[in-house]
Amino acid sequence: MSKKDTSNPHGFGEAGAAMWKQYDSQFDLDPSDVTLLRSACEVADIVASLDEITRERGPLDDEGKTANWVQECRFQRGILLKLLAQVERLSEPVATGSRKNLGGTRAPYAVRPA
Numbered sequence: 001m002s003k004k005d006t007s008n009p010h011g012f013g014e015a016g017a018a019m020w021k022q023y024d025s026q027f028d029l030d031p032s033d034v035t036l037l038r039s040a041c042e043v044a045d046i047v048a049s050l051d052e053i054t055r056e057r058g059p060l061d062d063e064g065k066t067a068n069w070v071q072e073c074r075f076q077r078g079i080l081l082k083l084l085a086q087v088e089r090l091s092e093p094v095a096t097g098s099r100k101n102l103g104g105t106r107a108p109y110a111v112r113p114a
Helices: 014-026 031-057 068-090
Strands: none
Touching: 014 031, 031 068
């Protein structure tokens, strides 16, 4: 399980650090969950950077088409949503001590009745 070090242990930007703090304080994370969360925080920082570029340059390029950074931002947001859904699905909430929906191979095994 992870330690509750919410002081930005991985050097994320503002968006990634806020996400790390939120999820690390709410869930007991296994090493694989930490890897997913770390990736999600990195993607959150990428999205924040692309949002800043969009604010500075606008959503259209010089030819009046949707700019590459806007398209990339959409793509990265989709990745972020998938990573966060996976983290929430696999992680154990701290307050309840029970898992949400493990599914797949992470589900608990039990002895079959004879």
